[in-house]
Amino acid sequence: MKSHMLLLQVVLDDLGTRCCTSTSRDFNTITARVEHEGLSFLTITLPQFGKDFERCLDQGAVLSSSFPSFAGGKHGCLPKLFRGFTELVFDSMSGVLLDDPSIDAIFAVRQACLMFGKLNLPCSDARVAAAIDKFVECERDVRSNDFKMRGSDLSLFHTLAVTHLGDVMAKVDREIYHGRIIPRHGPGSTADSLVANQKYNQQEWTSRLEHLFPHGEFLCSNWGQVNPEVVDPLEVRFLEPDAERPVRVVTVPKTLKTPRIIAIEPTCMQYVQQGIMEVLVSAIENHPVIKSFIGFSDQKSNQLMAQRGSLDGSLATLDLSEASDRVSNQLVKVLADSFPHFGAGLDATRSRRADVPGYGVMRLSKFASMGSALCFPIEAMVFFITVLVGISKELGHPVTPSELLGLRERVRVYGDDIIVPVESVHTVVTALEDFGFRVNGSKSFWTGRFRESCGKEYYAGSDVSIVRVREGFPTQRQDAREIVSTTSLRNQMYFAGNWVTASWLDDYMVKVIPFPRVGQLSPALGRHSFADLFVQSDKECPHLQRSLVRACYESAIIPLSPLDGYGALLKYFLKRDNASAEPSVERDHLRRAGRPRAVNIKLGWVAAT
Secondary structure (H helix, E strand, O other), X not given: OHHHHHHHHHHHHHHHHHHOOOOHHHHHHHXXXXXXXXXXXXXXXXXXHHHHHHHHHHHOEOOOOOOOOOOEOXXXXXXXXXXXXXXXXXXXXXXXXXXXXXXXXXXXXXXXHHOOOOXXXXXXXXXXXXXXXXXXXXXXXXXXXXXXXXXXXXXHHHHHHHHHHHHHXXXXXXXXXXXXXXXXXXXXXXXXXXXXXXXXXXXXXXXXXXXXXXXXXXXXXXXXXXXXXXXXXXXXXXXXHHHOOOEEEEEEOOOOOOOEEEEEOOHHHHHHHHHHHHHHHHHHHOOOOHXXXXXXXXXXXXXXXXXXXXXXXXXXXXXEEOOHHHOEHHHHHHHOOOOHHHHHHXXXXXXXXXXXXXXXXXXXXXXXXXXXXXXXXXXXXXXXXXXXXXXXXXXXXXXXXXXXXXXXXXXXXXOOEEEEEHHHHHHHHHHHHHXXXXXXXXXXXXXXXXXXXXXXXXXXXXXXXXXXXXXXXXXXXXXXXXXXXXXXXXXXXXXXXXXXXXXXXXXXXXOOOOOXXXXXXXXXXXXXXXXXXXXXXXXXXXXXXXXXXXXXXXEEOOOEOOXXXXXXXXXXXXXXXXXXXXXXXXXXXXXXXXXOOOEEEEEEEEEXX
16 A cells, blocks of 8 residues: 555646646645545545536535535635645635636546546445345346336337347348357356366256257267267257356456446356357448447447547446346347347347345346346347337337437447437336336436547546556565566556656666566556657567567467367367358367466567567
8 A cells, every 4th residue: 555655646746737726735634534444435435526526516616515525625615635736626715616617627637536446446345245135136126017017118129120220130040040140158257167178068958948059069070979979979968048157246356346246157057148140240230220329349439429428518428337237038029029139049048047145046037247248239139128118208200210310429338338319318217217227327427518439528528537456566586567567557657648657667667677668569567658769679679670689478388178178179160250151170279278367577688569
């Protein structure tokens, strides 16, 4: 924590210089609070100040209820903390937003308050337990809301789904019907603990999968493998619905305030989910119209629309709480109701039960939690149609294809980051809530000139996105994760204009590892700059005639996972590459596979650019 406080002091001085104000009292106040409250002040309380500040920007004034954890000054309604910055944004007496607030001051408050908000630290047992309780409560809410959804709303939802996503769902429906789904294994953990190449020898399948996705085609390299007379026949254990393996609910670090909850899927489910997901995402991204409204790989469109919304006020940015866990399976059935094979594929690959710590195995009403390969694309489709439900209610009739074309660059869905026209925001929010979703009020904006979407924040068209500290600081070369994170932090601080902070981090890093000036494309762990003219060159490579530097770099060893026999043949047939859909192989892929268990830092000669 000492290093974090030193960093904060440097950042405050850097920001104070930019805004021509002193931050010494602010740092003294924070130091006293940290001594009394601990690290939680930096990771929970101070970020809440930043969120309250954003809300004040959106509502155009500081209210008496703003900043409840911080004392106000003797004169005016602004809090004592960061008063030198906030007086450049709000009137010190009335609290009303200035006509021309300082963009630098807005950035400064957000940077100082939010930089430690997502520090990668484990939550307390109490907070983990509370998150699990909330997961179960959310499941009960979904089940309860299933009975509250109005028939007229569901009918409108289905009409809009068929009208605007019909082509997409029909394509996936045909691929499933004709048996053209090519499954694949993901890199992550599975509920049955199979990892890496072990997954190609899985012997567990469900009866629900067998109806649409026969094990002879999905688990075997050829149908002869299911013949009991062959030397090594595949022995598959078929699971009936009541005996299926449940997803395993676990927590992973997110913030010190609350962990992220994911559900680890069984191997067989994840295997086919990946195949359907590949076809579904391709159908959306190649659709001439829908690709403008739903995104999976490019966040730039959402970010540019958020910037435009902050500039002219025409677009609202919405964020949903517990988005994945609130997508009802009943609503997904309505979505796919006119496409029987698509709907059957979603149902067959959906895990119906979850093993929740402290609660045991429980039946799920949600479609899927994070962990399912189909969670992200299906939730995006559901949110998109729900947005159209809200706009349709405002128009008084279902959105037509021609009207949808008029909504290009005005409606966009990327996960739970949603952008809609400001004039439709209230009916859209109502529609989302009617279908059981919860709009996150602290991260949704439409009244002021602040907008955020997909990791970027803007005020009046200006980028006020911040740099976050993710890990602790390294003390030795063996601290691989910390070295990589701090190197990234240094370079992000540099490009954000916090050059004094970047210089301080340079001085810190050279005490741990060699830290040369390198190009942004260099694999070396070093300092970046706006121009490659200042790249350090220690010698020239005699073979490739390029500059080399003596520097550290990441080295990750893929774990051993030997595979042979039918499993190896199956992996060969399932491999893809970027050039074609033909099977391909990678070097050493039958001996090593899976995610590296650790990352090492090595020192050597590395390309400088």
